[in-house]
Amino acid sequence: MxxxxxxxxxxxxxxxxxxxxxxxxxxxxxxxxxxxxxxxxxxxxxxxxxxxxxxxxxxxxxxxxxxxxxxxxxxxxxxxxxxxxxxxxxGGAGDHSELRAAAAPYLHDMLLRTGAVVHLGVLVGHQVHYLDKMGGRFAAIAPSRVGGWAPAHCTGLGKAMLAWIEPEEVDLLLADHMSSRTPRTIAELGDLHLELGRIRSRHGLALEMGECFENIACAAAAIRGPRGPVGAVSIVGEASMPLERVAPLVVDAARRISQDLFGDLATGPNRNRIVSAH
The missing domain is CATH 1.10.10.10 (Winged helix-like DNA-binding domain superfamily/Winged helix DNA-binding domain)
Incomplete structure (x- = not known):
């Protein structure tokens, strides 16, 4: 032509x-x-x-x-x-007013029942952004602050949310950002995927023992919506804190916040759709 x-x-x-x-x-x-x-x-x-x-x-x-x-x-x-x-x-990571309002009473309840530091955070790229922090005597030495950031791969909050993201997306988020913070940090993707699988097997409970900051222990669980994790809550204390005692509290709080925000959608048939754990 x-x-x-x-x-x-x-x-x-x-x-x-x-x-x-x-x-x-x-x-x-x-x-x-x-x-x-x-x-x-x-x-x-x-x-x-x-x-x-x-x-x-x-x-x-x-x-x-x-x-x-x-x-x-x-x-x-x-x-x-x-x-x-x-x-x-x-000064903030978007508008999380609804999430903060829904989580506030549960954070306060966990604080009263444990006396430990409690956090609310969201996942932004390869990092956790802290939206709220409440605490007793331990709050002053817990190295976190509202508005602050921490690596997702070595914090309880971060691992709790990463566990409910597709493995391929985890790879994209973290491939270039898995540096060691302490001798206990999980710094390899393969090892992290094994840990995320363990978190899912514990119904979403993420444990962290000195991976981000030495001498600090953490139990966390993700707040999940129909499209995946929208945030996470955690209880943080000294390394000697009995995590098995506080673990049910944090899992229950995350579940209740999810239901308050999303109703039945938070516990729908697609909530656990993770195709592989590598």
Whole structure:
């Protein structure tokens, strides 16, 4: 098929015009991409981003990769979403008011019944973001703070949530971020997947003994919705704290918060869908 010279010229002019319409600077193109993500639950594929921004696919991919490396975006098997830096702007990791309100009475109850430090956290990329912290005498020396961050792979909160994420997504989140914090840190993906399998076999109970900070023990469980973990609660104390005594409290609190937030959806047939444990 032969294309008439006029048609070919018109196509070339249209392509040139489209190129001229692209933002000229990298900052403008990055801003264009970030504007695609309208909230903490916003997820888009590469194709979505290229279509919405009208950027060439290769250009969009290159900028997305840079934004992920700098923690402005996170990348998982479900697509791209806002990363730690984006969610931290303004002092918080998105709007978690409903989650915090639902968890508050259970955190307070666990504090009264144990006297230990209790936490509420969410998973953001490869890290845990602390939304709430309540504590008694141990609170001052527990190295955590509201608004702070900790590695997901070596904290009770993080492992509790990672246990209910597909193994392939765990690999994407943690492949480049599994450094050792203490001699007890699980620093290999294969070993971590075995640990996540044990957590699932304990009905979601995650235990941590000096993996993130030495001389600190933790029991945690994830708050789960129909699409996976939305947060986690934990009880933290000295290494000598009897975890077997507090473990049922934290598992029960996470289950009740899930039900308060999601009703029957929190305990639906897809809640445990993990295809493999590596």
């Amino acid at each position: 032969t294309i008439a010279p006029e048609t070919a010229m018109e196509s070339a002019e249209a392509a040139a015009g489209a190129r001229r319409d692209l933002p000229p600077s990298m900052v403008e193109r990055m801003t264009l991409i970030l504007d695609v993500f309208q909230g903490r639950d916003s997820r888009h594929t590469l194709e979505d981003v290229a279509r919405i921004t009208n950027l060439p696919r290769s250009t969009a991919h290159r900028i997305l990769d840079q934004l992920v490396r700098l923690d402005w975006l996170a990348h998982t098997s479900f697509g791209y979403s806002l990363g730690r830096r984006s969610l931290s702007l303004g």
